[in-house]
Amino acid sequence: MGFWLRLFVVVFTVFLSGNAFANERGKTTEFSAVMQKFNKEYKARNYNAALEYAERAYVLSRELFRQGHFFRFMATSQYGQTLEKLGNPEYLEINEEALGSLGNNFAPDSPALFEIYYSQALGYAKRAESEKAIFYLSKVEDIYKTHHVENRLLMAAILKVQAALNTAEGSFEDAEEKYQQIYEISIEVFGEDDSKTYVPYLDIGKLYLARKKYSEALFYFTRAHEVFTKNLPERDTRLQNSHAFLVQTYELLGQREKATEHCIAIAKANPSEKVDTFKPIFWSEPDYPQELVHEGEEGSVVFSFTIDEAGMVRDIEMVEGSKAFEKAAREAVERFRYAPAIQDGKPVATHDVKHKITFELEN
Template sequence: MKNNTFQFNSHILAAKIKMCVYGSILVSSLVSPMAQAADFSSSYQAYQQAVAAKDVEQTLVHAQQAYDLGKVSFGENHIDTAKLLMNLANAQRDSGENLLASQNYDKVLTRYLAHYGDDSIEVLDPMLLAAESTTNDKKSKALFEDAIEVAQSLNQPLVLAEVYSAAFKHLYKTPLYNNTIKNYGLKAYDIYSQHLPEDSILRVDATYLAASIQFAQKRYDTAEGLFLEVIKQYQTLDYSHPSELHAHAVLVELYEKQNNSQQATAHCIAIGKMKPWSDDQEQVPLFRHHPSYPKSYAIDRKSGWVEMVFTIDENGFVKAASVSDSQGGKRFETESLEAIQKWRYAPKFVDGNPVEAQAKVRLEFTIANG
């Protein structure tokens, strides 16, 4: 959903100007409506130019000027003034002035509700922006619930899917996350899959979210199909999309959990092609098998660490692992070497081909206090 942007209404200003200018009469003690109109038009055009240039600092300056002049031209409570205030709030948000932005989104929402009504599509933009900008999780959840109710009343499935998606993306990161919020993500996917083609970016994004939800719920068969669909669609791009990279990584973990290393290998190689190694980059494993803590050491509350060097082969398997240094005892070394054999990595690529490469890792063994 695109944010509403203020459109300069020359007819409204012309009417105001016409009432105030008669012949050659000059009122030197006041700023003329014609001058106000010219100032506003100049400020708003400067705002639009700053937005187009992605100049955050100047966008904020001219958004503030346009809003201040708009209040004079249209009046404090005019709907066009509210649209100017939303532009200002957007600029404040982008500049990091989050508290001011949140307060202004609330003001905009109040004016939109009064002007358009509770169940109009126009209220959704400020309602969602207010929900996303507040630091009060309960208020955010209530605003999203209101937005969902409005969207449901519109009988426009794609609008409803967008609201569901926005609510899920924001609320899943909060302590309020529950099955209802989880289902927002799944409902968005259901709607998009019914109404949009497979290669629609909105549908692919929703598919990725649904796959992640299913994986977290340990519904691995469903998650597998959804992640494979994400990969299929993003492979058509001429660059590596982060969601495609993550889909491959999750499938490596999924297949290794199912002891299906052969299928995991294809995705290890795919990641290696997407995100090539650099010589100074410490490789992050795609799948870890955690070492067991030796029982006798745990009883004695003994801690330690083990550093290992090893080779990652062309398929992302670990081989030729050895201990380069350690502290705490031989049992830590034994458990570490056993565990590292089960780890999976993305292989290194040179000139388009996977090659063996050296890597290292340090495993810590500690007993939590208490």
């Protein structure tokens, strides 16, 4: 990101000093200001704030610059990058648009393209779109072999894409082996007590969750969480993710009190009193009633309920939907876990929270 900002400041200053697009002077000035505000928020990891500026720069770039222009590519790719940081899957499509705006700005194996190629490779691998993932992975590998063969962290990035492909194919042992290699590389580069070293432990834990080996998952999540707690601010995404994975794992192990500790920790780091912002940290998929499967029936159920001080669901009432699906949906909702609301530093109950469960047949 620092590379892009330095290049932007130099090139855009030259751009503004000329007479081209004089009638668009106001918008080009706004574009420059928005890009610099974006960079400030992005560097501070304030990704929600950065997104507002990234989206505005993206819109302005489409008005100001032709397809293939450097600034249009840069604004579009930074918009995609911010969406990715916020977990919005639309980043893949935005990045594709950015690559369509590449023009002649970079050689196909330019090091400047490593990041966007890597994002595409990993994103498509996670979506089990293997053909696209392999296409972009080959570009990442070309850049690595040509420019960065001694860079161990880029080798770790390639291993992460390969591990995601293994996971999508159900080759969990191969995926775990690659995450262990990433962990070992991280120890070499960052040291044993650095938070970045233990991010692969979250990935290994997820593999064990997928295989329903909950005790093994707990080991990896707990070790990562210990290091994150010691080194990271409470609102850091890595620490919050480790809390969420521990909620899931303790629930699956039947240790609800342990899960509650992490629900409350998430709540205190992200206090909210707005009912419409509550989303479950842990949820179980409802069992589709077999008799309704045979009849080809679909439907939905909306419940109103209370989230208590521990983040558990109480006082469930069906407010609309199909009675035929009520029992199955209710059994699922009873197991949901939330981060409770916080008032004056203490968890409190929230009433009249609504959640909709939809039953749809795949075929």
